[in-house]
Each structure stands twice: as structure tokens, then as C-alpha cells.
Amino acid sequence: MKHRKGRVVRLYRKLLDILKLISTVIMLVCILGIVCLMLSELIVRNTINISFRFSTELNGFMFMWMAFMGLIILVDESRMINLDMIYARVPDKVREIFWVIIRVATIFLGLIMIISYKDMYPILATSKFSTMQTLTKAWHYLPSAIAGAYFVLVSVYELLNKLMGNKENEGGKKK
DSSP states (O other): OHHHHHHHHHHHHHHHHHHHHHHHHHHHHHHHHHHHHHHHHHHHHHHHOOOOTTHHHHHHHHHHHHHHHHHHHHHHTTOSOOOHHHHTTSOHHHHHHHHHHHHHHHHHHHHHHHHHHHHHHHHHTTOBOSSOTTSBHHHHHHHHHHHHHHHHHHHHHHHHHHHHTOOBOGGGOBO
């Protein structure tokens, strides 16, 4: 039975790693897209004095995706800002309690992100960008729900690992 649980946990970690890889690729494509769009806008504006109307909205769209996909990476690798000054100075038992509280809070944050997207979807699905009429605003806010889902998945994974006594730290790395 324990071997089967270990296999399920490894598959769960593999799923998280695949999601992280996909978000990394999306983030990098968005960064490249922002740089190329801004550079081309700058060159065209300064050479022939024309500006692309859609570039501001498209840059904002790509920035949203880049930022939330980046959050997935930061959460997975435990590189988010935290209170290390306090966390490092408390006894181990208190540190364990803080660790659990942070994971539970992250689960709730993720659920709030998902629920807020779901509740706003009827409005977002009918709202369109002024210069990108084929794209609804639902696509603009989708990365927040995706990041929220990842927050829930990774926090549940870490809590399960802790309960099962596995010696993994955040991000699925062996200690």
C-alpha cells in the first residue's frame, strides 16, 4: 500500500512539473512577445511616426499572462516573499505550525482566485478589447485562475507529503 501511495505522489509531482514547464514556456513567450512588440513599436514610431493602436492592449494582455505564469514558478520553487526574519527565529515546532498555516492560506488564496474568475466570467466573456475585438476579457484574466489552481495543487501536494512523512521540501526536491 505504501508503494502505491509513493507512486501516486510521484505522478502528482510529475503533473505539477508538467504544469510548471507549460507555464514557463508561456511566460517566456510572453516576455519575448512584449520585447518584440515594444521594440517594433519604438522603431516604427521613431522612423515613420506611426503607432500601433493595439500594442498597448496586447502588451497588457501578455504582461498579465507573464506575471501569473511567473507566480506559478515562484510558488513551486518557494521563492515568494515571506517572513524569513520571524520564521528563522522561532522554535522548530512553531516553524512547523507556520508552515502549515502558510500552505492552508495558499490553498484559500488559490480558491479565491478561481472563484473570483468563475464569478466574473459572465461579465468578462461579453467584454472585449477595443482594438482586439475577437478576444474577450475572459482570456485576459484566465491566468489568475490558472495560477490559483496551481496554488491549490502545489499546497495540497506539500501537505500530503508532510502527512506521509516524505522528506521533500517545497518544489518537490529531496532534502
